[in-house]
Amino acid sequence: MTNQVLEPDILIVGSGIAGAALACAIRGRGYNVVLVERSVQPPDTARGDHLQPYSVALLENWGVLEDFLAAGAERRLGTIYLSEEQEIILSAPLERLEIPHPYYLYLNHDVIGSVLLKKAGDDKNFTLLRPATASGFSFDNERMRSVNVSLPDDTVVEVRAHLVVGADGRNSRVCHAAGIPARTHKYPRPLVAMFGPHPLPDPRNEVLSFLGNDKITVCIPRIGGIAKIGFTLDPSEIPFWRNSTVEQRREAVAQRVPCLAGYESELAGFFPVIQVTTTAYTHGNVVLLGDAAHAMHPARGQGMNVALRGIERLIDCLPSPRMIADPVQLHAALQRYDAMQKQANTRLLEDNHARARENVGALRAYLGKVAGDQRLTARYVRETTGYSPEPERNLV
Ligand SMILES: Cc1cc2nc3c(=O)[nH]c(=O)nc-3n(C[C@H](O)[C@H](O)[C@H](O)COP(=O)(O)OP(=O)(O)OC[C@H]3O[C@@H](n4cnc5c(N)ncnc54)[C@H](O)[C@@H]3O)c2cc1C
Incomplete structure (x- = not known):
């Protein structure tokens, strides 16, 4: 039973580092953002904990570097x-x-997630639904028209967003629902x-x-x-x-x-350890971020860092909050983003895979x-x- 309808500019599915970082980085820019996360547990502390110098510069640009240092980053x-x-x-x-x-x-993975998420909450236009699972996706002319989000009390929130971001990890349901072909390789x-x-x-x-x-x-x-x-x-x-x-x-x-x-x-x-490569980063009004788009072998400690750089590009490409409802503008923006991501990541992913298999x-x-x-x-x-x-x- 659908109890509520939300109509944000942006729906982010998944609050790992990719989802939390996007919510943090985009705060204060005038977008209405809903983030849904199915788990109440913090992310696994043993995963990515080292941020490259470029990522540190991004944290500074996003106004959250001091929060990392205050949380004990070294x-x-x-x-x-x-x-x-x-x-x-x-x-x-x-x-x-x-x-x-x-x-x-470096900072423990779970703490990185919580620092980013806390900062995202500074924006009064930000809503976190947790625990909440994106469980049903409906389409209209290639656009993801709505996403049904199930809450623990069995109620369902229907979210109709202009932009849907799949930051839901390497078994991404958003990727699957959008019909974006993904290739997996199990090491x-x-x-x-x-x-x-x-x-x-x-x-x-x-x-x-x-x-x-x-x-x-x-x-x-x-x-x-x-x-x-x-x-x-x-x-x-x-x-x-x-x-x-x-x-x-x-x-x-x-x-x-x-x-x-x-x-x-x-x-x-x-x-x-699994590699996931998708043939595209976007489809219609859907965009994939982080492991949903490019899970990679952790041998070179890059997965989270590549996700942060993707967030920078995405925000750079997005239409303004006033124009994000325009499907033509959004489509053009996402095409631009897709091309930039491919240019930046294709070789990196190949190199990472080669390094992982090298003797x-x-x-x-x-x-x-x-x-x-x-x-x-x-x-x-x-x-x-x-x-x-x-x-x-x-x-x-
Ligand atoms: C041991 C190890 C060490 C690593 N070290 C590094 C490192 O040093 N540096 C580095 O850059 N990277 C490193 N990585 C990689 C890095 O951890 C990952 O690339 C990164 O954490 C992926 O983040 P994500 O947000 O894309 O995905 P995830 O962390 O998988 O987050 C996805 C989130 O989506 C939620 N979700 C899924 N489906 C739904 C749904 N239907 N509805 C609602 N929520 C949903 C999940 O609960 C989860 O919270 C390492 C990985 C491992 C395993």
């Missing part, structure tokens, strides 16, 4: 690739770059992550990526002196890790990388080559920032 100054015997293969420090924020910012090796006090001195808060002969182990700083250690594994190894004691994990981690001996961890979780020996050889050539090192470091190597492509 700065990371680079990445070091090492052998398991701690010989440096490549060091990629950021602070010499001439960019406004030559550092990564054979899931990811395991654990948390514990940092086992090594790390005064610059760097990511330490240990490359063995056939395996990679990554030690990633988290706020408050904690380190997340993660690696991919064969699915047959999951029962061992799932049932392991602190002592068993300590030994198993030390066996992988001897200098990480002494790491006392709790298990953070197992993550099946460790090839990666070592490549990083060694980069380390031996100053020009290649400079380019590599710049690519880790989220800024385009061609500065005119950046909007910030």
Whole structure:
């Protein structure tokens, strides 16, 4: 039974980082926004927690950087690739770059979500429905005319929005309902992550990526002196890790990388890794954001960062609040957005996929080559920032 009808300018489905960041970034611009999120739980804390320098500049532009710092975000100054015997293969420090924020910012994933969402609430034209599930979609001449949103008391809110944003993750119902073809690739090796006090001195808060002969182990700083250690594994190894004691994990981690001996961890979780690529980012008055449009292997820590850059482009393309009801203007805006996204992301997604499937020996050889050539090192470091190597492509 439909009890209520809402007619916002923009309906956002999903309040992961992509949905919450769009609501935050667009606040105060005069749009009426409804955000629906089906879960009452915060997002999984072990997911994306490192924001590239370009993303930090976006947070500043969106007036939320101070809120991140107040919530405890810390700065990371680079990445070091090492052998398991701690010989440096490549060091990629950021602070010499001439960019406004030559550092990564990191904060636990769930806190990133809550800071963005809280800021979105500053706008009196913002409505959050939670828990609320977008469960029915109806179309009219290729336009998503309305979305039925189910509430826990079995009432249904009908939302008729000019623009519908699918920020509902890698199994996006919005994508499916809009008929946007999506290709999925399941990587054979899931990811395991654990948390514990940092086992090594790390005064610059760097990511330490240990490359063995056939395996990679990554030690990633988290706020408050904690380190997340993660690696991919064969699915047959999951029962061992799932049932392991602190002592068993300590030994198993030390066996992988001897200098990480002494790491006392709790298990953070197992993550099946799936790539989703869609043939288009928009259809009619629907636009896809974040993992709904481009879920990728977390090997290079880019998913959330790519989502934030998409939000910047989308806001840049959108018609003004006065004109968003005009289907012709909206269509033209979304076509522009689609073209910009494809230009920015197609190669990035291919590279990310290639890196995820690459064998460790090839990666070592490549990083060694980069380390031996100053020009290649400079380019590599710049690519880790989220800024385009061609500065005119950046909007910030
Ligand atoms: C272990 C790990 C580490 C990572 N590290 C990094 C990193 O360091 N840097 C980085 O940039 N990225 C990283 N990523 C990737 C990053 O976490 C994701 O790309 C990003 O969080 C995706 O956000 P999203 O909002 O698009 O999707 P999601 O987080 O999946 O959010 C989708 C939301 O939609 C809601 N929803 C779904 N369907 C409905 C519906 N019908 N109605 C209402 N709500 C609905 C869901 O409940 C969910 O809250 C990592 C990922 C993993 C797994």
